Amino acid sequence: MPIQYYLYLSLALFCTGIIGALMRRNAIVILMCIELMLNAVNLLLVAFSNHFNDASAQIFVFFIMVVAAAEVSIGLAIIVLMYRRVHSIDINILNRLKN
Amino acid sequence: MSQYIYLVPLFPLIGFLIAGLGRNVLGKTLLGWIPSMAVLASFVVSLLIFRDVQHMDPEHASVVVQIYNFFHVGNFSVNFSFQVDQLSTLFLLIITGIGFLIHVYSIGYMSHDEGFGKYFAYLNLFVFNMLLLVLGSNYIIMFIGWEGVGLCSYLLIGFWYKKKEYGNAAKKAFIMNRIGDLGFLIAVFLIISRFGTTEFSEVFRSQAGIVANGPFILAVTLCLFIGATGKSAQLPLFTWLPDAMAGPTPVSALIHAATMVTAGVYMIVRSNILFTIAPVTQHIILMVGLATALIAATIATRQNDIKKVLAYSTVSQLGFMFMAIGVGAYTAAVFHVITHAFFKALLFLGSGSVIHGMSGEQDIRMMGGLKEKMKTTYYTFLIGCIAIAGIPPLSGFFSKDEIMMHLFTNGAFGKVFWALGMIAAFMTAFYMFRLLFITFFGKFRGTHEQAHHVHESPALMTMPLIVLAILSIGGGLIGVPEVFGLGEHWLKEWLEPILLKSELAHIYINELSHRGELLLMAIAVIIAFLGIILAWSLYKNYDAKKQNKGIAKFLEDKWLFDEAYDNAIVKPTFAAANVLKTNVEEQVIDGAVNGVGKLLHAASNRLRYLQSGMVGFYLFIMVAGIIALAILLFFIH
Numbered sequence: 023m024p025i026q027y028y029l030y031l032s033l034a035l036f037c038t039g040i041i042g043a044l045m046r047r048n049a050i051v052i053l054m055c056i057e058l059m060l061n062a063v064n065l066l067l068v069a070f071s072n073h074f075n076d077a078s079a080q081i082f083v084f085f086i087m088v089v090a091a092a093e094v095s096i097g098l099a100i101i102v103l104m105y106r107r108v109h110s111i112d113i114n115i116l117n118r119l120k121n
Numbered sequence: 122m123s124q125y126i127y128l129v130p131l132f133p134l135i136g137f138l139i140a141g142l143g144r145n146v147l148g149k150t151l152l153g154w155i156p157s158m159a160v161l162a163s164f165v166v167s168l169l170i171f172r173d174v175q176h177m178d179p180e181h182a183s184v185v186v187q188i189y190n191f192f193h194v195g196n197f198s199v200n201f202s203f204q205v206d207q208l209s210t211l212f213l214l215i216i217t218g219i220g221f222l223i224h225v226y227s228i229g230y231m232s233h234d235e236g237f238g239k240y241f242a243y244l245n246l247f248v249f250n251m252l253l254l255v256l257g258s259n260y261i262i263m264f265i266g267w268e269g270v271g272l273c274s275y276l277l278i279g280f281w282y283k284k285k286e287y288g289n290a291a292k293k294a295f296i297m298n299r300i301g302d303l304g305f306l307i308a309v310f311l312i313i314s315r316f317g318t319t320e321f322s323e324v325f326r327s328q329a330g331i332v333a334n335g336p337f338i339l340a341v342t343l344c345l346f347i348g349a350t351g352k353s354a355q356l357p358l359f360t361w362l363p364d365a366m367a368g369p370t371p372v373s374a375l376i377h378a379a380t381m382v383t384a385g386v387y388m389i390v391r392s393n394i395l396f397t398i399a400p401v402t403q404h405i406i407l408m409v410g411l412a413t414a415l416i417a418a419t420i421a422t423r424q425n426d427i428k429k430v431l432a433y434s435t436v437s438q439l440g441f442m443f444m445a446i447g448v449g450a451y452t453a454a455v456f457h458v459i460t461h462a463f464f465k466a467l468l469f470l471g472s473g474s475v476i477h478g479m480s481g482e483q484d485i486r487m488m489g490g491l492k493e494k495m496k497t498t499y500y501t502f503l504i505g506c507i508a509i510a511g512i513p514p515l516s517g518f519f520s521k522d523e524i525m526m527h528l529f530t531n532g533a534f535g536k537v538f539w540a541l542g543m544i545a546a547f548m549t550a551f552y553m554f555r556l557l558f559i560t561f562f563g564k565f566r567g568t569h570e571q572a573h574h575v576h577e578s579p580a581l582m583t584m585p586l587i588v589l590a591i592l593s594i595g596g597g598l599i600g601v602p603e604v605f606g607l608g609e610h611w612l613k614e615w616l617e618p619i620l621l622k623s624e625l626a627h628i629y630i631n632e633l634s635h636r637g638e639l640l641l642m643a644i645a646v647i648i649a650f651l652g653i654i655l656a657w658s659l660y661k662n663y664d665a666k667k668q669n670k671g672i673a674k675f676l677e678d679k680w681l682f683d684e685a686y687d688n689a690i691v692k693p694t695f696a697a698a699n700v701l702k703t704n705v706e707e708q709v710i711d712g713a714v715n716g717v718g719k720l721l722h723a724a725s726n727r728l729r730y731l732q733s734g735m736v737g738f739y740l741f742i743m744v745a746g747i748i749a750l751a752i753l754l755f756f757i758h
Contacts, residue, residue, distance in 0.1 A: 040744055043740055044740055044741050044744065045737075113736050113737065
């Protein structure tokens with residue numbers, strides 16, 4: 023399969039992620055969108071790793087997965103705490119922290 | 122002996138350090154006597170060196186003693202070296218000798234002053250710098266001393282700095298001197314550019330290649346002369362000297378009468394060879410000297426401050442010295458420097474004794490009748506007055522007469538110059554005896570309290586007066602003209618090696634027969650007596666209440682020189698500074714500085730709306746930025 027297909031898929035995933043992160047106000051959805059972007063990058067790394075027959079890129083993929091897992095767990099914990107406090111997971115409410 | 126010359130300036134330097142560092146630690150006795158002894162030690166060494174020079178072959182008596190290499194730039198090098206010859210040893214004796222007497226006098230005069238230690242430190246620093254000026258074997262070392270004495274003069278004029286006008290007088294003296302110093306510096310630079318050295322001996326040796334009266338030599342000599350007008354208080358830079366009387370009276374005697382102000386004369390006599398090949402400059406010097414002598418003498422006739430009279434008298438006498446230089450009679454100029462140092466130091470110290478006795482009163486209108494109460498002061502002051510008026514056989518007669526003689530025989534207009542000089546001499550006798558009669562004769566005009574307090578000064582102060590009085594009487598013996606048949610003119614013989622090349626071109630004295638010479642002397646003496654008689658008839662019963670009107674008022678106001686300078690220079694300078702302040706400083710410079718602040722303030726005021734706290738907006742900006750960078754990279758490649 024030519025490398026371009028992987029690229030198109032990755033681009034589509036990434037754009038979906040960005041647009042979702044920009045447009046949505048639900049914190050959980052934004053977190054999911056960030057996951058989407060990370061996975062788009064993972065896909066790209068794996069594709070090129072295969073293309074150049076070089077396994078080192080796959081190491082990065084594992085790292086990114088670990089970091090993403092940690093990030094999600096912390097992000098969800100923050101959201102839970104936030105919900106307990108303000109009874110909402112709307113991202114725009116966060117700017118009220120300054121008061 | 123000459124190799125020990127470094128001791129001469131070293132002693133006062135040590136004295137300065139001891140008095141300066143120990144001014145709060147040592148007692149008044151030590152603080153007074155250590156600096157005095159330092160100057161006395163210098164005097165003794167100078168005397169030994171003087172005797173040494175005397176016994177040497179006159180042609181080879183000039184020795185340059187190198188202390189160390191001062192600095193070295195490219196192929197130009199300046200040595201820190203001292204010149205020992207007939208001229209410098211003569212000045213050494215005057216500076217250290219009179220300096221010692223004035224130190225001793227100061228111990229009495231300043232005994233009640235709280236700045237006692239500081240005073241003696243400054244005084245020793247002055248002596249050190251003056252010795253440096255006289256001893257330096259090149260223009261750079263001379264310039265160091267030249268600036269040093271200016272600094273000490275500033276410090277001592279403003280000694281009682283808590284009075285604002287005294288501080289202003291100090292500033293005035295310093296600034297006026299700067300104008301002259303600039304001239305001196307330019308002259309030194311010109312000399313360096315042409316000769317590649319500032320060493321006197323080398324400059325004077327290589328002057329032979331210079332075109333006489335050429336633009337170069339005229340520029341050098343005129344710039345040197347401008348330097349001399351500043352330091353020696355000649356027109357147009359003389360107004361600082363009368364104001365310099367704000368300092369303690371012994372300072373006026375030492376610095377502003379006997380030594381520092383003659384530095385200009387010394388410098389020109391030292392450079393006599395350069396001036397001899399610039400006759401145009403000499404004419405200018407003659408004119409300036411004559412004008413100064415006359416104008417200062419007229420002002421002195423109407424002053425009411427005892428020290429101001431003496432100050433203008435000093436300016437006038439310096440004018441006489443410059444007249445002598447102007448006609449190439451360098452010996453006469455040095456002769457007058459010496460005798461003037463004696464009798465003017467005497468007169469100033471005498472006036473200090475009067476002021477001391479009158480508890481600080483300086484206005485002669487408040488004095489009178491002091492003859493009975495201050496006998497020693499009166500008699501020594503009288504001797505000083507007779508000496509300066511030019512009555513034989515006191516010292517002033519011989520030196521002034523020699524100058525007059527040279528004026529008389531100087532070319533076609535010589536007789537005119539002589540007549541004008543005679544008018545100045547007449548006024549000298551008049552104003553000095555006016556001062557004497559008003560101060561010491563008649564009835565006492567001060568307050569009752571002062572009358573009760575008046576007393577003769579302590580022996581510490583009268584002893585220097587007596588010594589100086591003896592010197593004022595006998596000082597003329599070093600230059601008795603040959604016409605009296607007492608042998609050769611000693612000073613002329615002594616200075617001959619220094620002035621060899623210069624005075625040969627200017628010996629007019631032989632044109633005058635002995636009868637003519639005696640006739641001129643007789644006229645001079647008669648004129649001096651006329652001045653004294655006029656002063657006696659006008660001031661023997663002085664009425665202090667009479668106000669000066671017309672010309673007398675104009676003279677009392679010092680020809681309005683200060684006002685003229687104020688209007689012509691000081692006020693326009695201040696006005697210009699004010700214009701620059703309001704327009705340039707406050708608008709352009711402040712505007713630029715404040716503008717930067719205002720710009721940042723306004724910009725941040727707008728930009729702070731970006732900091733909305735909306736996470737979505739931040740993300741959007743970030744993504745937009747990344748996309749913009751990606752596009753940019755795409756187009757660049």
